[in-house]
Amino acid sequence: MDKVSAFKETMANYPTGVTIVTAVNAEGNPIGLTVNSFASVSLDPMLILWSIDKKSASYDALQKVQSFAVNILAEDQADTALLFASRTNSKERFENCNWKLSSLNLPIITGTAAALQCNVYNRIEAGDHTILIGEVSDIYVEKKSPLLYHQRRMGALPASFHEQ
Secondary structure (H helix, E strand, O other), X not given: OOHHHHHHHHHHOOXXXXXXXXXXXXXXXXXXXXXXXXXXXXXXXXXXXXXXXXOOOOHHHHHXXXXXXXXXXXXXXXXXXXXXXXXXXHHHHHHOOXXXXXXXXXXXXOOOOEXXXXXXXXXXXXXXXXXXXXXXXXEEEOOOOEOEEEOOEEEXXXXXXXXX
């Protein structure tokens, strides 16, 4: 197996949570995409990061925003994750899901496990991606289990995990 294939297989075998990053573009319209490259960075200041492929249709618009929301999806939101991962445009994505505009003027997906509203802290070029670091300005949390991504499939935590 070549190194690229081995890397893809290794990363596919690493389970992650599923998020939808949302923002408002320069024209004032909601934009968003499914992201699983999300992680915490720092508590002081409170920072998170996610990365976006430079070939993404949303790339140019997201490079211009100064704030964004990371919507951490609940286990029953796989259809919403697939919608925001599809090639449909942002207008169709938002027309086909429940969302609201927050007091910070960011689109928040309804029914998520959590939503972190962030101001852009830094952008870092990293190969074929750009890493966006956000400073968390507001947090919404629900007591819901997260949606997971593993081996190119989405699903809930196994029941045995909840028993621990």
